[in-house]
Amino acid sequence: MILEFEVLPDEDGWPMLDLYSDLRATMARLHAAPTLQSFFDFAVAQIRRFTGFERVMAYKFQEDGSGHVIAESIADGFQSYLGLHYPASDIPAPARRLFALSWLRHLPNADYEPIPLVPELSPHTGAPVDLSYASLRSVSVMYTGYLKNMGVKASMVMPLMKNGALWGLLACNHESAPRHVPFEIRMASEFLAHMISLTMSSKEDAESSDYRSHMKEVLERLMRALHGNPDIHAALCASPDANIRHYIDAGGAALITEGQITKFGETPSDEQLRELAIWLAGRDELVVANDRLAEHLPDAAPYVEIAAGVLAVRLSKRRPDFVMWFRPEQAHTVQWAGDPAKPVHIDESDGSVRLSPRMSFAIWKESVKGRSKPWITCEIEAAADLRWGIVDVILARAEETELVNRKLREVNRELDSFAYVASHDLKEPLRGINHLATFVQRKQGDPDQHIETILKLTRRMDDLIESLLQYSRTGRVDLMLEDVDLGALVDEALQMLTKRVAESGVVIRRSVKLPIVKADRVRLREVLVNLISNAIKYNDKGERWIEIGIEREKPVTLYVRDNGIGVDQKNHAKIFKIFRRLHGRDEFGGGTGAGLTIARKTIERHGGRIWLTSTPGAGSTFFFTLQEEERPPS
Amino acid sequence: MTALEPSTILSVEDSDEDFFSLCAALEGLGVANPVERCADSRIARAMLETDEGCAKAREAAIILLDLNMPGVSGHELLSLFRRRGEDKPVVVLTTSSSQNDIDFCTKAGANDYVVKPLEFDRWQEAIGELIEKWLPGASPPYRAES
Numbered sequence: 001m002i003l004e005f006e007v008l009p010d011e012d013g014w015p016m017l018d019l020y021s022d023l024r025a026t027m028a029r030l031h032a033a034p035t036l037q038s039f040f041d042f043a044v045a046q047i048r049r050f051t052g053f054e055r056v057m058a059y060k061f062q063e064d065g066s067g068h069v070i071a072e073s074i075a076d077g078f079q080s081y082l083g084l085h086y087p088a089s090d091i092p093a094p095a096r097r098l099f100a101l102s103w104l105r106h107l108p109n110a111d112y113e114p115i116p117l118v119p120e121l122s123p124h125t126g127a128p129v130d131l132s133y134a135s136l137r138s139v140s141v142m143y144t145g146y147l148k149n150m151g152v153k154a155s156m157v158m159p160l161m162k163n164g165a166l167w168g169l170l171a172c173n174h175e176s177a178p179r180h181v182p183f184e185i186r187m188a189s190e191f192l193a194h195m196i197s198l199t200m201s202s203k204e205d206a207e208s209s210d211y212r213s214h215m216k217e218v219l220e221r222l223m224r225a226l227h228g229n230p231d232i233h234a235a236l237c238a239s240p241d242a243n244i245r246h247y248i249d250a251g252g253a254a255l256i257t258e259g260q261i262t263k264f265g266e267t268p269s270d271e272q273l274r275e276l277a278i279w280l281a282g283r284d285e286l287v288v289a290n291d292r293l294a295e296h297l298p299d300a301a302p303y304v305e306i307a308a309g310v311l312a313v314r315l316s317k318r319r320p321d322f323v324m325w326f327r328p329e330q331a332h333t334v335q336w337a338g339d340p341a342k343p344v345h346i347d348e349s350d351g352s353v354r355l356s357p358r359m360s361f362a363i364w365k366e367s368v369k370g371r372s373k374p375w376i377t378c379e380i381e382a383a384a385d386l387r388w389g390i391v392d393v394i395l396a397r398a399e400e401t402e403l404v405n406r407k408l409r410e411v412n413r414e415l416d417s418f419a420y421v422a423s424h425d426l427k428e429p430l431r432g433i434n435h436l437a438t439f440v441q442r443k444q445g446d447p448d449q450h451i452e453t454i455l456k457l458t459r460r461m462d463d464l465i466e467s468l469l470q471y472s473r474t475g476r477v478d479l480m481l482e483d484v485d486l487g488a489l490v491d492e493a494l495q496m497l498t499k500r501v502a503e504s505g506v507v508i509r510r511s512v513k514l515p516i517v518k519a520d521r522v523r524l525r526e527v528l529v530n531l532i533s534n535a536i537k538y539n540d541k542g543e544r545w546i547e548i549g550i551e552r553e554k555p556v557t558l559y560v561r562d563n564g565i566g567v568d569q570k571n572h573a574k575i576f577k578i579f580r581r582l583h584g585r586d587e588f589g590g591g592t593g594a595g596l597t598i599a600r601k602t603i604e605r606h607g608g609r610i611w612l613t614s615t616p617g618a619g620s621t622f623f624f625t626l627q628e629e630e631r632p633p634s
Numbered sequence: 635m636t637a638l639e640p641s642t643i644l645s646v647e648d649s650d651e652d653f654f655s656l657c658a659a660l661e662g663l664g665v666a667n668p669v670e671r672c673a674d675s676r677i678a679r680a681m682l683e684t685d686e687g688c689a690k691a692r693e694a695a696i697i698l699l700d701l702n703m704p705g706v707s708g709h710e711l712l713s714l715f716r717r718r719g720e721d722k723p724v725v726v727l728t729t730s731s732s733q734n735d736i737d738f739c740t741k742a743g744a745n746d747y748v749v750k751p752l753e754f755d756r757w758q759e760a761i762g763e764l765i766e767k768w769l770p771g772a773s774p775p776y777r778a779e780s
Binding site for chain 1: 755
């Protein structure tokens, strides 16, 4: 057992605190603090009020063990250390570990004389007595030396813990005289430090969650812009409050795609950006987070003040396309009021450089030379999220473009063969006209006969041209979709063919009930007229019949069946090609050979399909649908 | 089918006007060879695809083949005819100046490829050249003046 006794300080000079209600009021205000900064501002002020120390500071450690003063409360006439950064060596790792062990360490007098423990080794165990948890335990000479150099006569230190790890320190210093803080006040301070640690964690998490939700919101807006705007630069940079600069906390940002650069804030020059992009592209990572660029890329040294750190996401596998964020050199941005260009204190007795706040700052500055504030995990994740979003949109757009290209190639091919067929088929009658006109001119043969043929050929050319126009219209003009009663439409088509039906003596059989479909009424009627008139024309039977009905309900599949001459299987594709006739020009009533081509175009524009089954000599059945089928019928 | 005279020009041609022009050109050139026409795809098929037809086609001096005909393409007929091992000279006589058609016909074994000219005089010249090339001696040494 170790018993510790200490002298009770004078009652005089100590504030008489109603500790309970005071602490309660303090806790309430700490909870209500809107930001982490205001939280600590208030916390250090309260601790100074409780303890009467001349200086109370809140330190925050960085991952590398260095730290800086984030809040401070000082008595009048003291130099501020607020914003002071100091290197990891100032409070070395063993000291940091020790601070984390106990909730309060108090050194009433830095000039105390340590007294050895007698006996040094435990008489029971023969081992040194563990004084880690003893409050009167002597402190390390390094620590007292540090305090003395800082001009500190008394100190009290309380750890700030977050998730079981040392996050920072609450450090109280007295510089004018030694100061012994009474037990009750120490307990109150310890309790307060405890509560500050707990509250601070949630405050800090809330701040980072605010940051995260800000990034999420900006990301959503950026994605919406990307989906709506084909120009990635416009989408990511045009909005004044939802652009890449806004997305992640940085001094500057840039978007580089296909040599085009859009910049925000403080960034390297265009040329430097291009070189940086090429360097980044040479690395494997799709997301690069670097807070000391010049160490890896010497060329980046000239712009270290602007971009010591870069967070970059790659947008293209083939090109050096990136979104980048830049952070300036941290030492360049950190201002400390206590860093006037005063000469360094040299200890006159031994000539060694004394550790002092100013020295600490200088050492820290040196240690973070060329480095930016590090990129934190949620920022790196946010950058990666944006990258996914952009790549997704780029990919979707590439697929779209590919689809359009494919369609375009198809249309081009179609147009090509169309132009070929059209010109070819128009040339033939034109040549006939030319030759016959020559014969008439030269009085060769029967001029009346020639002129008769010339007239016939001009009519043929007119028919061909008319068919071409109709075909082109079918492909070009928008469909007027409406609910169309197929029964009524078949009636109309038959009405238009009354004369030919009567002349041919064909018997029409049709389903009484035909469904209602979504279609362009006029064009669909053209298709029906074409199919029915073909069924009448291409028939050599004595008793001709045509049957019109529904083959399937889903999707609606209409058929026109005849007992005509039929179509050989190998010609099924051919009959849909423009101006391709299977029969001589005047056989089966003639025609230009565009009817089925136009019908197919109409059906395809409805999203449907037209096809036939046939037994040559016995008849054909033409089927069509007006919408896409779930699977093609076998 | 009746046998063809050995000097027969066999014309596979669906267009009445073109066939008329062909005959007019031959007449103008003073070519007296008989001309036999296949105006119909079925007859053309029978002529170039069947044993009997081919036996007859073999009797002709030359075959003039149109490419674009209803029901059958000259490409197809040419390929079928050559695939049967027939080596009778076939000259494609067509409206098409498409390189695809030219390449196809050359590959398929056409002996010559003539694009039908618009004007009759050019047409007659073209016919004259191919007759001179493939039926030497058929046309008189003098050229009919127009």
